Each structure stands twice: as C-alpha cells, then as structure tokens.
Amino acid sequence: MNGVRRREVAKRIFAYEFNRSTHRIKPEEDKAPVYVLTPLGMRCNRVFVVGALLDKDEIKPDSGIWRIRVADPTGAFFGYVSRFQPDALESLMEIEPPELVAIVAKVRVFERDGKLFVSLRPESISVVDSETRDYWIYETALKTLERIKRMELKKDEDCKLAWQIYSPNLNEFKQIVRQALASLKEEFELIEESEEEIEELKERREMEEKEFDKIKEKNELEEFEEDFEFEEEEWDLSDILSE
Amino acid sequence: MKEERVKQLTNQIVELFRRSGYDVDAKEISKRLMLLIYEFKVPESEAIKTVKNWLIKELEIPKERLAVESPLVKIADITKPGQWISLKAKVVQLWDSSSPNVSQVGLIGDETGIIKFVIWAKSGKGEVEEGKSYLFRNVVTDSFQGRMQINVNRNSEIIEIDEDIQLPPREIEVVGALVAIQQNSGLIQRCKLCRRVMTKGICPIHGKVEGYDDLRIKGVLDDGENFYEIILNEENIKALTGIDLEKAKQIVAERLDRNAVLSELKSKLLGRYLKVRGTKGGRYLIVSDVEFLKGIDKAEVEKLIEEVAA
C-alpha cells in the first residue's frame, strides 16, 4: 500500500517463550522488518508486555542507556532504553521499581559468545494497575494456548520451521500457561500435583538469568550503534488532507 | 437456449446504443445475431462487432458519439438491470460456486455499498482474490431474486488496481491495548474556517488564521492480532480520564506547557486495555463509546485452566 509499511502488531508472549526465541527470520528485502520466530511458531517484531519492573540500571555511568528487567509469572524480560526511545526513557526516569508496568517494545536479537539472545527495546513504558496485569496474563495464556494447538497440528510453515529449529516440549509450555493462570487465582493457590514441576522450572529459570547476568556485562554499548530504524505509520498526513 | 443467449446479447447492444441516444430495432439485431452465430458459426465477439458496425452505418452515427466505455459508477448507483457499467471495487467474499457455468461468485464492495458479482465461466475472465481491489470494466447489471448483481461477461475486463478501495463504514467493537498515542494528540488547535488541526497556529489550507482549542487523541488499539487506528474526541477522553477541555486548559495554565496535557493523557491511557465501539470506514475507527476493560471473568480463567490440564 503506497510504499509505507504496515504497522507491526504487538504480540502477546510470556517471558518463558520469549527468552527461548533465538531464531531470526531474515528479511526478504532490504528494510523489511526483522522477525524473531518463537519456539511455538510465532513471528514477532513488536510485543506488548505487562509485568513488574524489578530493576533499572544505567549500564555505565552517564551512558544514558538503561537496562531494565520486567517479570511476569513465567520469567523475566530484559530490555534496554536509551535516548533513541525518548518517550520510554522519559517515563522510565519517573518510575521507581518495583512497579507494575505496561511496555510496548520492539524485539531485538543480539549475539554473545556464539549464542543468540532476545531483548526488548521499549517504545513506551507506563505504570498500570493489577487489573491490566491480570488481563494481560489471561490474554497471553489464551494466545499461547492457541499457539500450542497450532504446533500440535503443525498448522503452517512457521510451525513446521519451529519444530525443525526448536522441537519444543509442548507439555513444558502447557505447564507454563497453567502456572501463569494459577497466579490469577486469589491467594495464589498452587495446583498441587504440579508444585514439583514448578519448582523445577523456577530453578531452571534462575540458572538462565544468572547466565544472562554474566553475558550482559560485556560491551552492551555496542548494541546501540545500529539501533535506529525508520518505521511505518509515522507519515500521518491525515490532518493536512482532511478530517 | 440459443434464443436466450441471442436475447441477452441483443439487450446489451440495444443498451449500448440507447446510452448514446439511439433507439435501435431489437428484432432486427436478434435476427442478424442468430444468423451470424448459429448459421454462419461466427464467433460471438465477431458477430457483435459486425452488428454494431452495421448499426453505426445504418444510423449514420459518428463513431465518436458511440459510448465505447461504460460509465464508472458507485455501487449505490446500481439500481436498474441491463446497464453496462464499470466500477472499482474490492472483493469482500468469494462463495463456493455450485454451477459449472460460473467461474466465480461472491461479493464486491466500495465505500457506498456491497453487491453480488458473477463471473461466468464462458467469459474466460481471470480469477479475483479476496481483499484485492479491481476495476470491473464493461460489466452488466442484473437483477436476481429482487437483488441487484453484476455479471462479468466476455466483453468485460477485470483489471487489478493498486488502490485500496474502502468498504462502507461498519460498526465494530474491539477490546485491545492502547499501544501508541500520536504526537498530534492532546490539546490541539483547529482552524475556525475548516476545523482542520493547525500546527503552530497555521492551518494547512488557510495559513495563519484564528483557531480554537479542542481535545482529541489519535492512537493505536492493538488486540494482538490486528491494530486499529482510533480517534477519541473530548467526550471520549472525559469519559476515560475525567479531563475535558476546561480541565486541559487548567493544566496548561498551571504548568505553562501545552504538552503537559498530552503527557497527562499518556500516563492515564497508554498500555491500558480499552473496550471501544465505533465505526470503521476508511483508515480510522471513529469511536462512539469507550471504556476501560473491567477485570477478567473468574469462570473464564477456570475454563482455561481445565483446558490446559486436558
């Protein structure tokens, strides 16, 4: 459509699935958006995340680049905010963690020691209430479950590709969804028979986070050199043309 | 069968000449078509051309007076059967065709309405795809069971166009997260003459003129599958945030910054789930009702948990 790229939809995804997404789909043409393929066969370029902002740290004094960590019931998202995201930076400066936040972000992939990692590059950050967080968990559980079903049926090319690359254990992902939903029930009643499994997942997650901590110390600055991308719908001429 | 086909072709020719202001003898045309097509086995298109040429000579019609191109019409203007027309429309829906005589059947639409179309197998015209826009040139209107439709025949042309034809406005309800608020939102100024939004006191049409204050938000609502560009007016904004025009002006007076209103609105609305009802015509969803989404249904959560366990 008249050369302006269509806006990317903000996908709903739990940290658990997000952090395991390491496959990058190369754009077919120059300047086309880069997508990350998740283990459940979803392409994403933009995400909408609601969770608890746990930390914000400037990666070097006066660098103006902030690392954030945002947790949902299944794990934690990492992200970086710099002056290239003025709106997000402005709000971040006013937030004292821990705080519930909603984040609209672009997905970034980077490589460290031969491994690929994903992170968020927030476009906006806002403080929200627990109702928003609850609805996000519910909605994300619903959509994750839909993806699991599509994977079971090997519904399309992206599902097939995800099987090929990740061969995911779908039960593990079901477990994650269940865990997220359980957090919505008052008093956090855990589903008894799965408590052990949940413990196991928790441990595994902690290990992953430690690993991330190790790698993130290295040259984070270099991520921001390429970090400028011109995108889509900002050509809003409707005010000039008519209304 | 033969008679029917000849009658159909005759009507098309009669209509073509009628549009140019000539009354022609249908009986004579039928007779000639019958002879050419079924006696002499001349291809239909050749037969039609021959008859047309004969009429032009007979009636001494200057060639340029004969309308060769059917007029470009909007769907709402299609009210009579048997008219030759052209129209630009988007394919809304394709139906399964049960008849071998029909190559494709379904609905097409433009901003004025939606109409059924039939592409006859005999027309040999290319396939159309849902969601794409086309110029349907020289098609014939028809009435079937009291409803208007258009028929694509062998004299028609279907040309894909690079234009995204809009469909008639329709009422929709969306639940989604407000993922973006555009810069030209908040306390804005509109031109007194044309109501367009002014930038730094300048109307894009009228230049430096007097303006008046207004409150509006242009934003993006995203449900994880689709996004909707929405416009919220003062009333919508007040319903959500309690901020109306007066309050907005007060904020500006207190903080000495027009942008303070936009910041305030962003902090109250960005990242929130909204339930919006409105009309989607062109690019924007014009909002009639909007509210914050109220909590989740516990029963739905239980249902989902059971589904996962299964």
Ligand SMILES: [Zn+2]
């Ligand atoms: Zn004006």
